[in-house]
Amino acid sequence: MISDKNANTMQWLLRREFWEHKGSMFWAPLIVGALLVVLMGGTLAYAITVHGIPEHMMVNGHWINDPRLAAALPDKTTIAAGMLAVGAYMGASAPLFAILTGAVFFYCLGALYDDRRDRSILFWKSLPVSDPMTVLSKAIMAMIVAPVITIALAAVAAMALILIASMALGAQGLNLFSGLLTSPELYLSPLRAVALLPVYVIWALPTVGWLLLVSSWAKSKPLLWAVGVPVVALIVIKWINAALENFSGQTLLLAHYASDVVARILGGIVPGIWFTFPGNAPHAAHMTTHPIDAGGLLSISYHSLAGPDAWIGVAMGVAMLYGAIRMRRWRDEG
Amino acid sequence: MSAVIEARGLSKRYGKRMAVDGIDFTIPAGRIVGLIGPNGSGKTTTLKAALGLIPFEGQLSVLGHDPRTQRDALMQDVCFIADVAILPRWLRVGDAIDFVAGVHPRFNREKAERYIAHTKLQPSMKVKEMSKGMIVQLHLALVMAIDAKLLVLDEPTLGLDIIYRKQFYQNLLEDYFDEHKTIVITTHQVEEVEHILTDLMFIRDGRIVLAASMEEIGERYVEVMVPQEKLSAANALQPIDRRTVFGKAVMLFDAGPGGASRQQLAALGETRNPSVADLFVATMKGTYA
Numbered sequence: 161m162i163s164d165k166n167a168n169t170m171q172w173l174l175r176r177e178f179w180e181h182k183g184s185m186f187w188a189p190l191i192v193g194a195l196l197v198v199l200m201g202g203t204l205a206y207a208i209t210v211h212g213i214p215e216h217m218m219v220n221g222h223w224i225n226d227p228r229l230a231a232a233l234p235d236k237t238t239i240a241a242g243m244l245a246v247g248a249y250m251g252a253s254a255p256l257f258a259i260l261t262g263a264v265f266f267y268c269l270g271a272l273y274d275d276r277r278d279r280s281i282l283f284w285k286s287l288p289v290s291d292p293m294t295v296l297s298k299a300i301m302a303m304i305v306a307p308v309i310t311i312a313l314a315a316v317a318a319m320a321l322i323l324i325a326s327m328a329l330g331a332q333g334l335n336l337f338s339g340l341l342t343s344p345e346l347y348l349s350p351l352r353a354v355a356l357l358p359v360y361v362i363w364a365l366p367t368v369g370w371l372l373l374v375s376s377w378a379k380s381k382p383l384l385w386a387v388g389v390p391v392v393a394l395i396v397i398k399w400i401n402a403a404l405e406n407f408s409g410q411t412l413l414l415a416h417y418a419s420d421v422v423a424r425i426l427g428g429i430v431p432g433i434w435f436t437f438p439g440n441a442p443h444a445a446h447m448t449t450h451p452i453d454a455g456g457l458l459s460i461s462y463h464s465l466a467g468p469d470a471w472i473g474v475a476m477g478v479a480m481l482y483g484a485i486r487m488r489r490w491r492d493e494g
Numbered sequence: 495m496s497a498v499i500e501a502r503g504l505s506k507r508y509g510k511r512m513a514v515d516g517i518d519f520t521i522p523a524g525r526i527v528g529l530i531g532p533n534g535s536g537k538t539t540t541l542k543a544a545l546g547l548i549p550f551e552g553q554l555s556v557l558g559h560d561p562r563t564q565r566d567a568l569m570q571d572v573c574f575i576a577d578v579a580i581l582p583r584w585l586r587v588g589d590a591i592d593f594v595a596g597v598h599p600r601f602n603r604e605k606a607e608r609y610i611a612h613t614k615l616q617p618s619m620k621v622k623e624m625s626k627g628m629i630v631q632l633h634l635a636l637v638m639a640i641d642a643k644l645l646v647l648d649e650p651t652l653g654l655d656i657i658y659r660k661q662f663y664q665n666l667l668e669d670y671f672d673e674h675k676t677i678v679i680t681t682h683q684v685e686e687v688e689h690i691l692t693d694l695m696f697i698r699d700g701r702i703v704l705a706a707s708m709e710e711i712g713e714r715y716v717e718v719m720v721p722q723e724k725l726s727a728a729n730a731l732q733p734i735d736r737r738t739v740f741g742k743a744v745m746l747f748d749a750g751p752g753g754a755s756r757q758q759l760a761a762l763g764e765t766r767n768p769s770v771a772d773l774f775v776a777t778m779k780g781t782y783a
Binding site: 165168169171172173175176179180275278279280282283285286287288289290489490 | 545547548549565566569570573574575576580581582583584585586589592593594596597598599633637
């Protein structure tokens, strides 16, 4: 009964967030996705129609020589189709995920600040919605709803690109449709993105927690506080460390972790941030020199949760969210 | 039912300044209380304390809850417009109604839509496209459609045209209020609310200087039109305020215990009940100086 009511309230809170941020969370990626389809799809279709099918093409790091010949071999077609699918998903996802990162960053900074600045917080607080529910709704919006919207839009854009490319190739006599439809990549790629969501949430928690904490606490200029505090702290630690090293030859243990901590506090919402951290670094290096193995990404990603790093971040993130809730309790004006 | 709001030694300090200085008061159920005081007297602070928006010292019980620790339970039965709350600019009329209907179990959508039908508001309109008066209309329509046990209105009609102000107070009395509800109002336009109030509380410098029902006030305070020849006799009875209207002296007397009797005052000239605004001015004399 009570949980029903809470679930219902949460659903409305998320709707409210969507109404407020429709521009940055839906329209911006939609417009960029549409532009991407038009520009990339147009270029691709133009190139294929005017210049014919290239002798060889590079899809995702693999050179496929003379696809027309390869088309004679059904398994090669399937591979080509699969690569086309993965390439389209990657191509469409990257710009949209970049937008997502920026949108989520500024969303979190404003989430518990904007309504204090315009004083509408008093309206929201006049309704039977608790502070934990409010803060939780903003965290869910940032870590789950916004990425899901982006993944969905990226999938649609990728589908459109694949369709354009296949039609252009089809007009040249190379039929990839049957290969595409039977290629597991076509269906797995968006599913993989969804499957990565739990990893994203775990790595995003410290950043979302920190940004919401600052958003709930700052009396003004949340951006300056959110970026300034960790950066200044990092500089001070590095400086003390350098001084100590000169003076006594010793270094602070803290200094070894400081950069990582700051990177995780500010960069946790970047999709795939987990590839850049120690423990995952060899994989990351491996990835830049070899074609992306989309299935492998998933296992590397989940592997990043094995160490304590991820879970320390989760604990910090949850603690900071709790702090944001406590701050929110007695904040009634900006 | 017992008291809706009960305060004992309620204090709130901002830095060195005591915004509310150890006040005691009780508001029973089924009353419409006017909390009247100059700017900075502690009205809004008192209301914010009762609504669990600020921490405070002393004891305060609202509908049996402590607003500091039981705010979530309290908000099921309380609704408010506090300190000129502003609706967010991006909110649409239709979405606002949907949202409140979604989260508030006591919200009557049909009622809110009826109020809105009497205005120029359209469901697709955003707050940023509205005039100040229209925003207030939307806010009032939302709040009035909530069946709360306690409604707190801090300057609810600020920015509203006079026609809509009268309409609002009429709706409040006829359509909203009943014996199970309690309304606390603060306003600068005392003359607009005095007909609907059942109780008055004057607050000055963080202290309550007068708290009484309208009947008690009617019995206690008398305004007398004193002709020229009886001026000295009237002055001897120590009026709490005097002013001149069309060359005639109008004096305000406290006819309560220890004050002048009604017979004495009737002998001075024509008597009548003072308006709340006149009583307020007399009580607050000196605060504006």
